[in-house]
Amino acid sequence: MRKLAIFSFSFAAAVFGANYLLADGAVLLSGAFCLVLGLAFALMYRGRRARRGLLRWTLIWFGLALGLLWTALYSRVFFQPARDLDGRTVLFTAVVADWPQEEERGCSVPVRGDTESGTAVSAILYTDGQGAGLRPGDRISTVARCTLGDRTFAGEKITYYTAKGIFLRAQAYGQLNILRPESVPPRYWPALWARVVKRGIDQAFPADVAPLIRALVTGNRDSLTDQFTTSLQRTGLSHTVAVSGMHLAFLAGMVSLVLGRGKRSTALLTILWVMVFCGVAGNTPSVVRAAVMIILLQLAPLLGRERDSATALASALLILLLWNPFSAAHVGLQLSFGAVGGILLVSDRIQDGLLTWLGLDRRRKGRLARWLVKIPRFCVSVLSATLGASVLTVPLVALYFQSFSLIAPLSNLLTLWAVALLFLAGLLLGTLEMALPGLGAVLAIPFTVLARWMMDTVQILGRLPLAAVPLTSVYYRMWIVFLCALVGGALAVKGRKRPVIPLCAGVFTLTASVLLTALSFRCGVLTASVLDVGQGQSVLLGTGDFLTLVDCGGDGPDNAGDVAADRIQALGRGRLDLLVVSHCHADHANGVPQLLRRLDVSVVALPDVEEESPLRREIMDLARARGTEVWLIREDTRIQLEGDRNIVLFPPLGQGTDTNELGLTALISAGDFDVLITGDMGGEVERLLLDHGDLPDIELLVAGHHGSRASTTQGLLDRVRPELAVISVGKNNRYGHPARETLERLAASGAELYRTDLQGTVTVRVGG
Secondary structure, three states: OOOOHHHHHHHHHHHHHHOOOHHHHHHHHHHHHHHHHHHHHHHHHHHHHOOHHHHHHHHHHHHHHHHHHHHHHHHHHHHHHHHOOOOOOEEEEEOOOOOEEEEEEEEEEEEEOOOOOOOOOOEEEOOOOHHOOOOOOOEEEEEEEEEEOOOOOOOOOHHHHOOOOOEEEEEEEEEEEEEHHHHOOOOHHHHHHHHHHHHHHHHHHOOOHHHHHHHHHOOOOOOHHHHHHHHHHOOOHHHHHHHHHHHHHHHHHHHHHHHHOHHHHHHHHHHHHHHHHHHHOOOOHHHHHHHHHHHHEEEEEEEHOOHHHHHHHHHHHHHHHHHOOOHHHHHHHEEEEEHHHHHHHHHHHHHHHHHHHHHHOOOOHHHHHHOOHHHHHHHHHHHHHHHHHHHHHHHHHHHHHOOEEOHHHHHHHHHHHHHHHHHHHHHHHHHHHHOOOOOHHHHHHHHHHHHHHHHHHHHHHHOOOOOOEEEOOOHHHHHHHHHHHHHHHHHHOOOOOOHHHHHHHHHHHHHHHHHHHHHHHOOOOOEEEEOOOOOOOOOOOEOEEEEEEEEOOOOOOOOOHHHHHHHHHHHOOOOEEEEEOOOHHHHHHHHHHHHHHHEEEEEEEEEOOOOOOOHHHHHHHHHHHHHEEEEEEEEOOOOOOOOOEEEEEEOOOOOOOOOOOOOOOEEEOOOOEEEEEEOOOOOHHHHHHHHOOOOOOOOOOEEEEEEEEEOOHHHHHHOOOOEEOOOOOOOOOOOOOOOOHHHHHHHHHHOOOEHHHHOOOOOEOOOO
């Protein structure tokens, strides 16, 4: 490994340590300690030049020292001015850095704010409709409340903003004063071009295709549907709509194709293209990371040096962490460099082995034979790159996203060639359409067909039951650990390897994980999982082979329909037998449409109220389109299952127009174990429920209305006497749920209490 690579990786290791392991006060002290060790090794190296190991250790200790000291200095110089504004309401002046984005109330705009120390600080300014017309280069001033970017507005610590170099968030109040320059400064020209390209894409491509093309070209995913975004995640194709190294590699490849490889003119033009495109893509961390690496690789022919990918990777990491040490905590940075590192480590070996195994390594005679072999060679190259990138990213994806895409190699193989064509076509035709209206739209016709083919392919693959497995099951987590150990062992073993053995071992253990996960849910007479969907409710119940889901809504980071579908498909199931929607409020039903798109549902049960509810109409229309039977519950409905298991649905018992009081109640019984789910009903309707039917003693109660003080009343608790109670509630929700009074009543009743905001998904298994 080159000297620069050793030093750079050491620097990066120190920065990661400062972000994840060391307290703020220990960073400077640790840096000084490493510096002393570096000086000591340097002195020893000068006296023993023949010992090359001393040079390596000298570089390592100096790299560690610089990483720690730079992180401490950066925090003091660049982060401290933002910290000084934290919690203050000030006259905030700034320069707009990019176009505003629409928010639920007004808009947000990236700015470079002035501080008392004279150091500009990157910030997000939230404003009302006054900010909708802002453009890059505008100077603004307003009264704003400032909050440090290292935590949410609720006070929870996060790294999302600081890792992107945004250290402050400011909420504007009152008048927004705007001073617009006569001409936009050159540094913002790429942002103007980005706006031109986006508008050109919208005009050149049909409305159903334009959001995908815009996402591929600029990384803007705002217009992609939740359904399609989920399919991209499940198929391992999210990287295609986050502009990164792959997109810049397409650009570099296009320049090389036109001008020829290995030329200085090609390298120079590639560098210019990459720098301009960074601005077009908004200088997001992912595109900047990729740009730095490609520029370093292109500098080699300009300087007359041999290209070294490992040194370029290490140097790119060094430059990015020098620019912002906090970016070490950015998930995208870790995944990007992990993917490239995995490709450098094993992709060539995988490719060589596959080419030899398939007999594609031999040189063909004749032009036709050479052309025909290019297609399988391309497939092998894509598959090798995908598998190589997965070597180091699988543990990160499992850790951060609790999911793993099994179908990623196939989906990448089927679509990456189309992504390359659509990316280049969108960039060129979007610009052309704005220059020559109408021409871009004509040339876009064949690419529109290609885009629709890609969208259909992604949707079909994403619907497969085991396209991706959520790591909610201990068996899937164990499989991921085994898979990492298997790959690590294969890399450690020298000499000729037989890939069939580890491949069979991986497939066998995955099959065992699926079976054990399914059996663990089916064992016993009943299993109930109160899913963590944020501020909402979704309860999955299994009684033998019969799967019931009561409600499917919430405001969690993932759509409640995806959470429930992932849980069901992880069991190896593609069908839900019964979906009960207590009432059509978003926190109980906004995930139902997505659930219906992803799974086959036999029956949907709804209360026969509120016919004009838009969400109710959407659910019913989609259910009928999917061939799902719809039950409108007007009276007590009993579903008798095998043995002594049954489900009873009680109709709406309340009066008036309050939807919370017009919902269904579900009583699920298996032997002598009973589960009661009351939706959002309040105390008055709970009394009507007690008068309506002779409820048994309840073993599991899903507390009503997320623990609201008006629900789960003392009268209900005295009658049903629950042994266990689960409150489905979102962390730091704005309603103050669960109420202190409700918690006290449940504690006094003797029920063992669990909460999804504290414990996550809660699973109760009976008799297994």
